[in-house]
Each structure stands twice: as C-alpha cells, then as structure tokens.
Amino acid sequence: MTPAARISAAIEVLADLAARRRPAADALKDWGLAHRFAGSGDRAAIAGLVYDTLRRRASSAHVMGGEEPRALVLGMLAVMRGLGVEAIAALADGSRFAPAPLSEAERARLADPTLGGAPPFVRGDYPQWLHASLRHVFGEDVVAEGAALAARAPLDLRVNTLKGEAEAVKAELAHLDPSPGRFSPLALRIVLDAEGKAPPVSSEPAFLRGEVEVQDEGSQIAAILARPLPGTQVLDLCAGAGGKTLEFAALMDNKGQIYAYDSDIRRLKPLHERIARAGVRNVQVRSPRGAEHVLADLEGKMDLVLVDAPCTGTGTWRRNPDAKWRVRPGALAQRTAEQAKILEDAAHYVRPGGRLAYVTCSLLDEENGAQVRALLNKREDFHPVPPSENVLALGASGGPLAEAALTSREGLLMTPRRTGTDGFFVSVLKRAG
Structure with missing residues (x-):
C-alpha cells in the first residue's frame, strides 16, 4: 500500500470507530480481515496513524475546525507528525486510493496549525470533563502533563532475575538497542520506530525462555x-x-x-x-x-x-x-x-x-x-x-x-x-x- 492509501484506510477505520463506538483494536482487526491484501507492515502503519490521531484528537479537531475522521487525520499529520501543508497535499491528491485533494479551507487551516488561544483541554489533548480533576492534581502543569500523555510510549521490558541477568539479557537483545531503565534496576527500554511500530519481542528467544516480560x-x-x-x-x-x-x-x-x-x-x-x-x-x-x-x-x-x-x-x-x-x-x-x-x-x-x-x-x-x-x-x-x-x-x-x-x-x-x-x-x- 502507498502512504496515501494507508491514510485513506486510517480515515476509514476512524469512521467505523465514530459510528460504532468500540475499541480501536477491534476496528483495526476487522479492517485487516476485510482487506487481506494489506501486509503486516501496512496494518502496523495504519494502526500507527489511527492511534496517533486518537492521541491528538482534540488538538487536531481544533486545528481543522471539525471532528470528521478526515479532518482529524489531516490535523494529526500537522500537529503530531509535523508535516507541512504541501507534504500533506501530496498525500491527499485524489489519486487512486488516496484521500480527495485538500480544499482551500483545509489548506488554510493546515498552513497555520497553531493552538494559541485554545482551551487547556485542547492543548493537553484530554477530555474536557476531566479538566477539573486533572487540574486539581497538576495545577498549572496540567497542559504539559496532558501533552506528555498524548505522546507515544516506549516499549519497556522487565528482566526476570529468576532466569537471567540484566547485562546478559541486554547483550542478547542488542539488535533492539535497549537502554537501562531510569529508576527500575530490572527495566530495559526500547524506543519505537518513526511510525510507532514495536518489534516482535514475544518471538525473541529471551522472551520465550522467560528471561524478559513486557512491563512498563x-x-x-x-x-x-x-x-x-x-x-x-x-x-x-x-x-x-x-x-x-x-x-x-x-x-x-x-x-x-x-x-x-x-x-x-x-x-x-x-x-x-x-x-x-x-x-x-x-x-x-x-x-x-x-x-x-x-x-x-x-x-x-x-x-x-x-x-x-x-x-x-x-x-x-x-x-x-x-x-x-x-x-x-x-x-x-x-x-x-x-x-x-x-x-x-x-x-x-x-x-x-x-x-x-x-x-x-x-x-x-x-x-x-x-x-x-x-x-x-x-x-x-x-x-x-x-x-x-x-x-x-x-x-x-x-x-x-x-x-x-x-x-x-x-x-x-x-x-x-x-x-x-x-x-x-x-x-x-x-x-x-
């Protein structure tokens, strides 16, 4: 699938979510079953687009002036993935399997995707009804805390000391470039790729032998x-x-x-x-x-x-x-x-x-x-x-x-x-x- 076709697929999955209000994983699974031509890389990339859009749903909607699936995905490409209006236009050009070309209104909004003057719950990308509760905990830092929650999470592993030692396991997983945890002496952290795709850790020999577990x-x-x-x-x-x-x-x-x-x-x-x-x-x-x-x-x-x-x-x-x-x-x-x-x-x-x-x-x-x-x-x-x-x-x-x-x-x-x-x-x- 082309990058443009993946964006069209993400819009389709988000439309399903809006219509049926169910977990994203279920909608993505059903999309994959209905489009068996899509390879594992395509499915992972589409999932990345969908989840990134959900992470930044409030700010994307604010930038685009609407919550339609197309608007949310286009907004996310600007506010989270940092694409300029011409780069987004090249993906949404109306060619085969690509989203329809940008309208003049969309171009204008994507040309200036700022959040200045937006409410805190928009800048922090969290539900409006939770603002009072989150502000009670974080005070003036509530937007910064919300924005951190809207970022991607790394993949954390826990070394099982009943089966292995941290340095030995780290060496065995060197091809995944793990780094030690900041606080836990048992943690190894793997940063995900540019599209948010995690490596198949559950297939690693160290995992199969019980030397590591996936655990934040x-x-x-x-x-x-x-x-x-x-x-x-x-x-x-x-x-x-x-x-x-x-x-x-x-x-x-x-x-x-x-x-x-x-x-x-x-x-x-x-x-x-x-x-x-x-x-x-x-x-x-x-x-x-x-x-x-x-x-x-x-x-x-x-x-x-x-x-x-x-x-x-x-x-x-x-x-x-x-x-x-x-x-x-x-x-x-x-x-x-x-x-x-x-x-x-x-x-x-x-x-x-x-x-x-x-x-x-x-x-x-x-x-x-x-x-x-x-x-x-x-x-x-x-x-x-x-x-x-x-x-x-x-x-x-x-x-x-x-x-x-x-x-x-x-x-x-x-x-x-x-x-x-x-x-x-x-x-x-x-x-x-």
Whole structure:
C-alpha cells in the first residue's frame, strides 16, 4: 500500500470507530480481515496513524475546525507528525486510493496549525470533563502533563532475575538497542520506530525462555515499592494476567508464598502459562468459585496485600489513546465505588504489622489519594508509609524518583512527563502491630 492509501484506510477505520463506538483494536482487526491484501507492515502503519490521531484528537479537531475522521487525520499529520501543508497535499491528491485533494479551507487551516488561544483541554489533548480533576492534581502543569500523555510510549521490558541477568539479557537483545531503565534496576527500554511500530519481542528467544516480560517501568517500580520480601506471605488481590505477581516472585527469589486472585476468572487465564515460562514456583492461583470464599483462610495472615485496583486507566493513555475518549463520568463513579470496597476487603487480610500496597494506573485523586484517605478514616490501625521512606526499596535511584514524582502523605504519583513512565499511583499502608 502507498502512504496515501494507508491514510485513506486510517480515515476509514476512524469512521467505523465514530459510528460504532468500540475499541480501536477491534476496528483495526476487522479492517485487516476485510482487506487481506494489506501486509503486516501496512496494518502496523495504519494502526500507527489511527492511534496517533486518537492521541491528538482534540488538538487536531481544533486545528481543522471539525471532528470528521478526515479532518482529524489531516490535523494529526500537522500537529503530531509535523508535516507541512504541501507534504500533506501530496498525500491527499485524489489519486487512486488516496484521500480527495485538500480544499482551500483545509489548506488554510493546515498552513497555520497553531493552538494559541485554545482551551487547556485542547492543548493537553484530554477530555474536557476531566479538566477539573486533572487540574486539581497538576495545577498549572496540567497542559504539559496532558501533552506528555498524548505522546507515544516506549516499549519497556522487565528482566526476570529468576532466569537471567540484566547485562546478559541486554547483550542478547542488542539488535533492539535497549537502554537501562531510569529508576527500575530490572527495566530495559526500547524506543519505537518513526511510525510507532514495536518489534516482535514475544518471538525473541529471551522472551520465550522467560528471561524478559513486557512491563512498563512504572509498573515495575510499583511492585518494588510494595516490598515483597523473600519468605513472606503475599496476596495479590487483583492479579489479572499476573504482571506484578511474576515480578513479586522474582523479587522474593521464589521463597515464601504468593496467592494470586482475581474476581474475574477470565483475567487469570494467561497467568498459568506465564508462571511456567518465568520459572516461578511460589505462586498459588486461587480462582473465584461461585459463593465460596476461597480466601477465607488468609484473613489476618498476610505480610503484604497488593491491591492493583481496577481504574479508569488515565495513566495509560499513551498506550490506549482510544480509552481516553471512551471513558465517561459514570465509569469514574463506578470505579471509585469498586476501589473503596476492594480496599476495605483487602485490609482484612493484612496481619498486625503487615502492609497494604494500593496501586492504580490513574492520575485522578478521586481514585488515588481520596481512596486512601477514606480507608484511613475507617481503619485507624493503618497509617501511610512516607514516600521518602518507601523509595529506599529502589536503592540509589529511590531519591531521584522521589524528586521526580509527585508525592503526598498518601503516596507517590509517577507520570510520563515527570518520570518517563506510564502514570502510576503507589501508596503503602502499614497496619499497627
């Protein structure tokens, strides 16, 4: 496919999204099935165009004066990919499979794609209804934080120390040009190509042998700050596919016991295969079984309980830009209600003197500090561990992380702009002995 044909395809996919309001991945998959002539490179390039357009949807619409799929893609080419009006006109020239030629109005707008005078939510490319919540957290930096969330995310890997060593794995993956993480000693970072295409890491021998896992550095840091110690009893209460469960096992050197649970048995399915590949031996998966209380025997006995809470995912907008525009106020209300209940339940499993780690991939105080404050008001036997103390688990990089992140009495907030990671909130609470 020509570059112009790929742009036409991206416009077609975005039109499907507008009509059917579904995840971009589903629309892209259906497009690929209906256009089997498109090769893997074409599909990846089209996906890159679609996701870049979603990342910069608000600013692209502002530049073009409309939210039609064509307008959004043309605007994105200017505001994100930096193409001039003549370069865009060469792609939209009306030739076979290319978009129709630019109108005079489109030319005029693309000739001056500035955002001067645009509202903060446009310059920061985030939903207008979330402006008050984001400004509450970031103040005058809200536009800069939003813009960082509208950029592409790198590909982060976690070295599995049960199977390999960081330097050896880095050397084996040298053809991907990985660099060490900024804060996590387990992280390797791979910058994506110009079109945002990630290398097929899951086909690498090091991945197949279980020496690396795909995991954002912020997620890695969150697990380290929870401090799962070798020989202890740990409950991962919202384990999902098990990313932090596997990291816990490595941090614990397979010593002690980890109980991995999730209320949705479907989310646990990948964990079993991942446990085997990673060489993990200290994880017991407990699946929900109807009304049976499968965790009853753990109440009051856990040294550490991790709540990797379901949330709006505002911190992962770089990786899931379509979710940014699909989230609604009702979803936030639903998530905060779920989080409050999960946190209250989790506290029952913590032994006296044990710890409760609360983690979200959200930037919103409603899902972060407010939830911790609410729990502390109900459970006077818990108190927050100061972030300045908690970051010591990272060793030498702990101090720099504390300086880069936003810290509060309740916990620590990482963001793409401040820490180069996805957005993660980490709070560690200790129960009185």
